Amino acid sequence: xxxxxxxxxxxxxxxxxxxxxxxxxxQMLGKAALAExxxxxxxxxxxxERTGAPVRAFLRISKAPIQVYAQVYHPDVVVCIDPTLLExxxxxxxxxxxxxxxLNTSNEPKAIRDKFGFKGGKVVTVDxxxxxxxxxxxxxxxxxxxxxxxxATGIVSVDTVIEEVLNRYxxxxxALNKTAIERAVQEAKIG
Amino acid sequence: xxxxxxxxxxxxxTGDAAIAxxxxxxxxxxLSAYPITPQTIIVEDYQKFAADGEVNAAVIPVESEHSAMSxxxxxxxxxxxxxxxxxxxxxxxxxxxxxCAASMRMPIVFTVANRALSAPINIHNDHSDGMGMRDSGFIxxxxxxxxxxxxxxxxxxxxxxxxxxxxxxxxxIDGFIVSHNVERVEMLPDDAAKKFVGVRTPVQPLDPKxxxxxxxxxxxxxxxxxxxxxxxxxxxxxKVYKEVEAEFEKLTGRKYGxxxxxxxxxxxxxxxxxxxxGGTAKVVADxxxxxxxxxxxxxxKMFRPFPTKELAKAIGNAKAVAVxxxxxxxxxxxxPLALEVKTALYGTKSRPIIANFVVGLGGRDVxxxxxxxxxxxxxxxxxxxxxxxYETLGVRK
Numbered sequence: 001x002x003x004x005x006x007x008x009x010x011x012x013x014x015x016x017x018x019x020x021x022x023x024x025x026x027q028m029l030g031k032a033a034l035a036e037x038x039x040x041x042x043x044x045x046x047x048x049e050r051t052g053a054p055v056r057a058f059l060r061i062s063k064a065p066i067q068v069y070a071q072v073y074h075p076d077v078v079v080c081i082d083p084t085l086l087e088x089x090x091x092x093x094x095x096x097x098x099x100x101x102x103l104n105t106s107n108e109p110k111a112i113r114d115k116f117g118f119k120g121g122k123v124v125t126v127d128x129x130x131x132x133x134x135x136x137x138x139x140x141x142x143x144x145x146x147x148x149x150x151x152a153t154g155i156v157s158v159d160t161v162i163e164e165v166l167n168r169y170x171x172x173x174x175a176l177n178k179t180a181i182e183r184a185v186q187e188a189k190i191g
Numbered sequence: 192x193x194x195x196x197x198x199x200x201x202x203x204x205t206g207d208a209a210i211a212x213x214x215x216x217x218x219x220x221x222l223s224a225y226p227i228t229p230q231t232i233i234v235e236d237y238q239k240f241a242a243d244g245e246v247n248a249a250v251i252p253v254e255s256e257h258s259a260m261s262x263x264x265x266x267x268x269x270x271x272x273x274x275x276x277x278x279x280x281x282x283x284x285x286x287x288x289x290x291c292a293a294s295m296r297m298p299i300v301f302t303v304a305n306r307a308l309s310a311p312i313n314i315h316n317d318h319s320d321g322m323g324m325r326d327s328g329f330i331x332x333x334x335x336x337x338x339x340x341x342x343x344x345x346x347x348x349x350x351x352x353x354x355x356x357x358x359x360x361x362x363x364i365d366g367f368i369v370s371h372n373v374e375r376v377e378m379l380p381d382d383a384a385k386k387f388v389g390v391r392t393p394v395q396p397l398d399p400k401x402x403x404x405x406x407x408x409x410x411x412x413x414x415x416x417x418x419x420x421x422x423x424x425x426x427x428x429x430k431v432y433k434e435v436e437a438e439f440e441k442l443t444g445r446k447y448g449x450x451x452x453x454x455x456x457x458x459x460x461x462x463x464x465x466x467x468x469g470g471t472a473k474v475v476a477d478x479x480x481x482x483x484x485x486x487x488x489x490x491x492k493m494f495r496p497f498p499t500k501e502l503a504k505a506i507g508n509a510k511a512v513a514v515x516x517x518x519x520x521x522x523x524x525x526x527p528l529a530l531e532v533k534t535a536l537y538g539t540k541s542r543p544i545i546a547n548f549v550v551g552l553g554g555r556d557v558x559x560x561x562x563x564x565x566x567x568x569x570x571x572x573x574x575x576x577x578x579x580x581y582e583t584l585g586v587r588k
Contacts, residue, residue: 003478005559027373031203034375040203043372046229046314068474069335069368069467070558 005068010155012059013075015089016082019051021142025081026057028168029146032160033061041066054085061155075099077153081145083129092116102149104128104141109191124152126188128180135180143177144184151185158185193442194383204376206369209337210276210302210362211236212376213344215246216384217300220271223251223262227281228314229366230304234276256281260288260299267297268405270393272348275299278366279306282320286327292359293328294421295406298351298391299359301329302344304370305466305517307553315554316366317517318465321494322527328421330360330428331495333465337374340364342445343492345379345388349435352391355427361495365467367554379443387442425496432493449493452505454480458487460569461506461543463532464515465491468550468557472515475562486566491528499535506536511544511578513569515562517551525581546572547581561585 016022023044030042041060058072073094079102080091091101097120103112109123126148128141143165150161162181166174204212210233214222224234240246253259259275267273277285282303292299305321307313321331330350334340340362347360364370397405409417429449440446453473455461462472469490476486489505506512516528523530529547536542546569551557561584572578
């Protein structure tokens with residue numbers, strides 16, 4: 001018997017590696033949703049803190065207070081910010097059939113669909129690694145990947161996210177992230 | 192007098208950060224602590240406030256938790272408002288001084304991000320640390336959310352320092368599940384929070400001009416009388432908590448109760464759980480209700496003192512209570528929460544069946560389906576007319 005314990009809640013699951021900013025971008029998106037009047041839960045799956053090890057984080061966004069305190073098992077959106085993880089984890093695991101899969105990859109959505117046999121919902125690809133290197137000169141690809149997720153789902157406005165990013169990183173870092181976010185929104189491919 | 196909406200600050204805060212803000216607004220005199228995951232952010236954030244001159248408290252970094260609680264006792268004895276934070280092994284190292292704090296009637300607020308005890312080393316949530324200290328004489332309040340952690344920390348000072356109480360208070364949040372979970376938190380303006388908490392009026396402070404001795408030797412002659420008084424103070428807690436919360440509700444519109452009841456009025460089966468699990472239980476009850484099952488939830492906030500009579504009344508004529516808890520009392524008849532619930536119900540006429548499910552030890556996730564599993568089992572036990580003393584769920588056997 002199918003039971004829905006997340007009614008009215010949009011649930012995200014993030015994949016990345018320790019040190020890539022999974023926790024930060026998850027919180028940043030959560031805070032943007034909060035700024036737009038939502039209730040949120042943004043929490044990581046904590047393990048030993050090892051740089052480079054696969055990590056996950058979870059986000060819940062809802063118009064009403066959120067009562068459930070458990071990991072997300074059937075996300076509406078999965079965001080994978082590290083292209084090399086696609087060989088290690090299956091990002092579609094538990095993803096709702098109508099859900100959205102957002103990946104940092106140079107591949108086209110169709111190639112991703114074929115690789116994981118994901119037929120429903122949306123597949124969103126963005127070459128966030130290239131954007132990060134070209135804009136910031138460093139591998140900070142969490143924000144541009146998040147930007148693709150934001151624009152494809154419309155869960156919050158891109159402007160609110162940019163505002164949160166500028167609050168958190170005033171000055172040059174914030175400005176560069178803003179540029180990277182705007183470029184990712186332009187370049188994201190949905191298929 | 193309630194605070195107008197435009198003065199309320201809404202922020203995304205982890206449970207730890209929310210507690211740190213409450214401590215900032217409570218205008219402490221002394222905070223003494225030793226870092227331990229998953230509590231560390233509380234003290235880190237508080238030290239930032241201290242370094243930035245936002246608080247006037249003396250922050251005393253010490254070499255161990257035993258010393259942290261000792262410093263708190265000393266500072267509280269001179270009449271200071273005092274707080275500390277810890278978890279797991281750190282809390283265990285405080286053990287000896289926890290009893291001193293309670294017995295010497297020191298109104299210390301002790302925020303805890305509840306975490307498993309070693310071995311093996313585990314940084315994640317369960318209630319082994321809190322249940323281990325349950326007989327120390329601390330009041331214990333377990334919170335579901337970051338908002339409740341903030342609110343309860345503020346209320347804890349008024350409760351602890353009330354002259355009918357004068358006991359230390361533990362405020363617990365689930366390690367990582369709440370301590371590291373960014374949630375929407377409404378904060379009072381600093382002046383309103385400060386005014387609500389008020390200024391501590393010590394009854395009998397240490398004072399060089401009027402020297403007294405505290406916690407002295409009492410053997411067969413007077414030790415028992417100290418314990419008698421301590422017990423009497425505990426008996427006042429529920430009444431005072433209700434007063435404090437009524438005042439807080441006027442200010443904020445929020446209240447939690449010594450426990451929260453959810454759809455219990457006509458319930459056949461009641462889920463009983465503490466902290467974040469209480470939230471999940473409510474969601475499961477909603478779904479089961481849609482399938483025609485009469486399920487309710489009691490989320491227990493106050494474990495010490497245990498609200499025996501109130502709980503028995505709230506359970507009323509329910510046919511069964513399914514107790515979900517995150518601690519084991521090895522070798523006991525059943526586990527800490529279920530033991531108390533059974534005791535509370537022994538003298539009632541209806542005497543419902545009590546199922547006890549130990550779940551989530553060492554941070555094992557407790558998803559909604561674990562409650563559904565417990566519900567199905569409880570239904571079977573109802574048919575049979577008896578339940579096992581306890582069992583574990585969500586573990587490889």
